[in-house]
Amino acid sequence: MNKFKQSFNCELKILEKFRESFEKFLRDSGIEDELCQRIIIGLNELVSNIIVHANHADPERFFTASAQVNAGMLEIRFSHGGDFFKPDQIELPEIDSLPEGGFGLFIINSLFDQVEYLQESSGENTIKLLKKI
16 A cells, blocks of 8 residues: 655645655555646645645644555545535536636536535644545
8 A cells, every 4th residue: 555645834845845745655556647746736726725725734733645556446635724615605607618716626527526614623624535546
């Protein structure tokens, strides 16, 4: 079982470092190139949302990304102490239009088999993603 765990501060300039390190994990896990690229696109959207919307791009705040591949399933978790996201309060856009917001959420939901937003009793927020590989 291959595992990944790394913490990042909440500023947009870390996106490239995040993408590079997570892409290496995916490739080391044997995930094919095309699927790897689609996963990275979705995660880039999610991490951007964590940084900008949940943590207000505050470089003093951090989030942790962890993942594992086991028995044909990729499980990814993001944990952070920022604002909790309530996906049921966001209307997903129509694919034919170019809306101002919500398109990243559409991309994330279409790329992963399961997406859960959890608020832990500790106050920490967790986003759990599952993808059959």
